[in-house]
Amino acid sequence: MRLPTPFDPIEIGEIDNFAFDFTADIGAATMVSTSWTCALAPFQTATDPSAQSRILATKLATVIQTRDPLSGALQTRAGSFSVASVGGMPASAAGATYVLEATVSLSDGRVLSLNSTVLCAGA
Amino acid sequence: MIFGDLGALVTVETIDIGAVGGAVAATGVCEFEFPIVLKGDAGATLGILDTLNRNVVAALEESLLTRSGDAKAAAETLLQTRCGHDAPVEWSGAVVVVQDSLAILEVLITARDDTATGAGYLVRRIADIGLFGAWLEGITGETENRVELTASVLRERPPPIEWSGNTRSVDTIDLLLRLEWMEELSTPTSVDRLLRSPGRVRVLGPSGRVQLLKGN
Numbered sequence: 181m182r183l184p185t186p187f188d189p190i191e192i193g194e195i196d197n198f199a200f201d202f203t204a205d206i207g208a209a210t211m212v213s214t215s216w217t218c219a220l221a222p223f224q225t226a227t228d229p230s231a232q233s234r235i236l237a238t239k240l241a242t243v244i245q246t247r248d249p250l251s252g253a254l255q256t257r258a259g260s261f262s263v264a265s266v267g268g269m270p271a272s273a274a275g276a277t278y279v280l281e282a283t284v285s286l287s288d289g290r291v292l293s294l295n296s297t298v299l300c301a302g303a
Numbered sequence: 304m305i306f307g308d309l310g311a312l313v314t315v316e317t318i319d320i321g322a323v324g325g326a327v328a329a330t331g332v333c334e335f336e337f338p339i340v341l342k343g344d345a346g347a348t349l350g351i352l353d354t355l356n357r358n359v360v361a362a363l364e365e366s367l368l369t370r371s372g373d374a375k376a377a378a379e380t381l382l383q384t385r386c387g388h389d390a391p392v393e394w395s396g397a398v399v400v401v402q403d404s405l406a407i408l409e410v411l412i413t414a415r416d417d418t419a420t421g422a423g424y425l426v427r428r429i430a431d432i433g434l435f436g437a438w439l440e441g442i443t444g445e446t447e448n449r450v451e452l453t454a455s456v457l458r459e460r461p462p463p464i465e466w467s468g469n470t471r472s473v474d475t476i477d478l479l480l481r482l483e484w485m486e487e488l489s490t491p492t493s494v495d496r497l498l499r500s501p502g503r504v505r506v507l508g509p510s511g512r513v514q515l516l517k518g519n
Contacts, residue, residue, distance in 0.1 A: 294500055
């Protein structure tokens, strides 16, 4: 499922956590595993020869700490999250739009996916 | 607090509940029973989990509700009890020396909540319980992911105990304390980089057949 809201843009060389909140979909099941894909959206002049490698690590989380971008304050949220450490975009990707997709396997056999876009801003 | 012999139920007669997450400042008195967890039982990964009375939680929550008058705050309350031989038992800031026990028991009871108050309290409490992690580490031999323990209590049939993804069935006499580990609270994510699923409502669409409405 494509979410209409894009992630906050990421800068070249920046590394940060990105997360999808699957809480509304989980029900009584639990998350078993997760994987992420990263690809350039089509029809762009910017390039990234190794977009998938921008996914540095993935994890499941039932608690995360959200960081307020203004105050920097941390707030703990409970739920069902798929989190990925994303970053290391090359300079050639400046201005590119990436599509980040998380897939979560659930204990009841369902496999759910959410994706959205993130703009790679020039540093 | 008076602790009986191992294997026996333990009666806690009086509990002083101090400030809870900055949201509740009250003194509660309740009486309940809870189990002893025996450390180092040969071959047992998690030791012995003995009877835990359902009334433990109910009594505590009721007491908190009564004293605080704040259902939400009470629900967020996290309960921690630690007992060992001549070791202090800590309960929401109240510390009592245990008179008789070879065991260490820690119980964290919380109705998890998204609010900063509840979660913040949880985090602060977790930061205080390195001893508990060491205890479980000694029992299980595992060191990873020992950050947080929640006890969602009481099942008629003992559920499996989970430890870092490994589950184990534990034989118990009666009811059981369910131990559930959560991962470390170390995943800071910007709110602008957290997207929430709207939920999936799969409604069958129309057949695709175009129906012409004939006007009169």
